[in-house]
Amino acid sequence: MNEGEDWIYTETVKDHFLHPRNFLMGDESKFDYDAVGQVGNPVCGDQMRMYIKVKDGKISDIAWKTYGCASAIASTSALSELAKGKTLDAALEISAKDIDDYLGNLPKHKFHCSILGHDALKEAVKNYRKALK
Numbered sequence: 578m579n580e581g582e583d584w585i586y587t588e589t590v591k592d593h594f595l596h597p598r599n600f601l602m603g604d605e606s607k608f609d610y611d612a613v614g615q616v617g618n619p620v621c622g623d624q625m626r627m628y629i630k631v632k633d634g635k636i637s638d639i640a641w642k643t644y645g646c647a648s649a650i651a652s653t654s655a656l657s658e659l660a661k662g663k664t665l666d667a668a669l670e671i672s673a674k675d676i677d678d679y680l681g682n683l684p685k686h687k688f689h690c691s692i693l694g695h696d697a698l699k700e701a702v703k704n705y706r707k708a709l710k
């Protein structure tokens with residue numbers, strides 16, 4: 578690897594960071610959701626909240642907000658696009674590699690940031706299923 582090579586963000590990563598999809602602006606009352614999941618990364622302190630709307634077993638709408646880094650924002654933007662319209666189980670199967678492929682590769686040392694949104698999604702699905710019982 579050449580010096581500095583791993584510091585480059587792809588155009589897709591930059592686009593999702595600068596124009597995050599499904600980002601929840603303002604307070605959560607603006608989004609009609611069925612469940613929410615919140616997680617934090619104990620290492621860096623970043624926080625993520627994921628809101629899901631479920632219809633016929635599928636994620637019909639999704640929104641999120643974060644105190645997160647650029648990679649977490651781009652990754653969660655990509656995740657939200659990948660998860661929308663999927664069944665809950667299919668959305669849970671979206672992997673960090675799927676997100677990385679969608680974005681055209683995150684710098685390796687930022688790969689862990691792609692997990693934050695996914696963990697928040699897992700929490701949201703868990704809370705949704707718990708509320709059904």
Ligand code: FES
Binds near residue numbers: 647
């Ligand atoms: S540095 Fe914390 S999620 Fe990226």
